[in-house]
Amino acid sequence: VLLAMRGFFKAESIKRVQTLTRAGLEWGHRNILLYTCIVSVRNWIGNYYYFSEATTRIRALVCSHSFMNHALVNILITYLTDNWSTTHFEMAALVTNVQEGVSGIMVIVLAHISGTHMARFKMIASTNAAYFLGLLLLWICSQFMSTHIEAKVYYGAAPLIVLGEAGRSATLQEFLEDQYFSEQKERTSTEENYLKRLETRKEALWRHPWFLGALLAVLLPTGSWTITFMISAILVGVTSFVFLYGYSCYFVSRRIDESTWKARQDYLQIEQEQRGGGEVCIVTRGTSSSSYSPEEAQRK
Known part of the structure; x- marks a missing residue:
């Protein structure tokens, strides 16, 4: 009888643990999904709205x-x-x-x-x-x-x-x-x-x-x-x-000014690369690459 009761309580405990684990996984999935949605909405607003x-x-x-x-x-x-x-x-x-x-x-x-x-x-x-x-x-x-x-x-x-x-x-x-x-x-x-x-x-x-x-x-x-x-x-x-x-x-x-021109130039270069590159020549005034970091100079 004691062995039967121990087996019963052990089975009940395992079932409770499984239920709690399943509930925890579902809760975490919902919250992760909600967090992902919030991040996506925030990024979308940041990409399209500027004040x-x-x-x-x-x-x-x-x-x-x-x-x-x-x-x-x-x-x-x-x-x-x-x-x-x-x-x-x-x-x-x-x-x-x-x-x-x-x-x-x-x-x-x-x-x-x-x-x-x-x-x-x-x-x-x-x-x-x-x-x-x-x-x-x-x-x-x-x-x-x-x-x-x-x-x-x-x-x-x-x-x-x-x-x-x-x-x-x-x-x-x-x-x-x-x-x-x-x-x-x-x-x-x-x-x-x-x-x-x-x-x-x-x-x-x-x-x-x-x-x-x-x-x-x-x-x-x-x-x-x-x-x-x-x-x-x-x-x-x-x-x-x-x-x-x-x-x-x-x-x-x-x-x-130079810094604003640089921002425009970066935007135009990226836009041209995204459109296929090489089809349109973007003419800009020449600037020395010595004022830029090595990575940025290489990209330019």
Whole structure:
């Protein structure tokens, strides 16, 4: 009897140990999986989201430009045909096509001026001021003047809007990238996931606010053109003020310094290697490899 009881308790003990071991393994598996998920989410957020005072102010301006582009500029022909008589449909199409053509030419002109004679910050500030004045003209005219006068005032507001659109295409994205690379220049390229983060963050800096502005243009109800002009003018005015107020935190030199240039160069070289290498020649100014570590000099 004693031997039977000892065998029974021994079997029960083994079963309890097995149950506890199984429960412990399941708990550890769940927690390891949860930890892996948390690490993956954290790494994803770190790769695609970057926040600083300078880039946040610029991205707010990008968001307002995206709203303007989708809520007004892309459908200007609809505004013209709504306010002009139907017999002027050909004129409305001609005006919008000429406006787009002039904007494309102005991008080249403004990019050349900002690269040789004027810092990008000054170019962005001046073109956004013109943008705001053009929107303000359209808002005031649609609110207080007749349709006949509003059509004539449009010819004065259109060049200002074209100047604002061209200024964004010529300098705003480059200025945003300058701020990002100037803030990243102190970090070494040997850090884990550094090169991946450098690439994905750089792309997301522009895409996230641009998408947000487009989404805002779709979701925000605008019952009339007057309300559209009012919202656009207020949005561009507020974000332009926020952008100008952050002047002290910007890198505003026309020429990018050596350390920032090095960060850009590292990014371009890695990007070219990931795309297959050798298909496109990246021309950079020559620098001596003596200032770099042996491993970095060999890689360059």
